[in-house]
Amino acid sequence: MIEQNSAPPANALRPVGGAARCAIVALALAGAAWVARAVWHIRLAVAGQPASGPPDQGDGVHRPPNALEDSYHVVTSVGGAVTAVCVIVFLLWLDRMRDNAKALSGTDPRYGYSWLWVGWILPVVNLWIPRGIVADVHRSVFPERRLPAVVNWWWGLWLAGLAGGVGIIYSDDTDEVIARAYSGVLPLLGADLVIVAAAGAAALMIHTLTTAQQEHVAGQGY
Template structure:
């Protein structure tokens, strides 16, 4: 492991926060697009539109929904990359604040999100350790924000792909209507998760900035 060195996280934190807000905006657009599909399901029930001979409005609703989904994917990928870079930065800083305060090796900051099974709890543990190590000295840490964000993140990432598959496999008007409705619900959960993640990034970045500005951090000698 390389030597931990303090580096201000403010710029990365602001960028990650802005992208998380953008993720929420694209989710909101997807909710609107989903509503158009939901509304046009009446056209499908009449035997026209998506899945039959498309009417112009039904076809536009389908294309808009597909475009919104593509925009969500691109925005999410860019945001995920910046978020991971930010998380790695604050983890290294937290090692300076408290070298013995981390239960997972630094490699798990990235690997924890992609290794099956471990991705259900390792990222949360990494964030909690960074949170606890970065807080004001002598102040008991509170984990409500981290826990709520993580719970909604698990729901969002688990339900989102299922809802996309439900829409792709829809054939009848009721199936499209049901898929659009459930997709809107999944997007709503993702909006809340993104907002909570942005709040977490701001809080943790602020805590580390305050620790850095407070003065030199002395790392106790090991061994």
């Protein structure tokens, strides 16, 4: 059982409501960006591959993109920018939640501050450390409660998105994804759906954990 402090200093608690709202809005925009990608995947599949072949002709040769392919490049670039902003806003929210959890519980976080940032990009450990950081935020304040199921839903969908071949991190460049849309669009649409669902689960998780922490603070009269 983690021992709770009776009353942390008022200036030790950081406001999280605004950060949570910003993160939820950013996730909604990221989800919309991936919905747009799915729409363009369908448009490419319906249009079919041009007679000139895929954009990547092989041996380093690329033909000029047609109007639809060119617009897909724009959609993916905008989506990538929105996703990058979403990641930053999410981590800023999580940083505030971690600081409050430390003040409320009187215990240091299980993972050091550097893991908040590098835990997402280091191979292998990025399969569990980010979830561990989020879980620690809740469990350190509410050791007697079960972890909300939405945390596991979010993490499972996130990992599925990473493994989907066209998820948040993928090896294919845009022209290769276009060629995949021409030859078989269903796997692309499945990956799009998983990522949109992960964004929705992340938004619900943020709301759930933030509300619990705010209610605890209010209930204790801090």
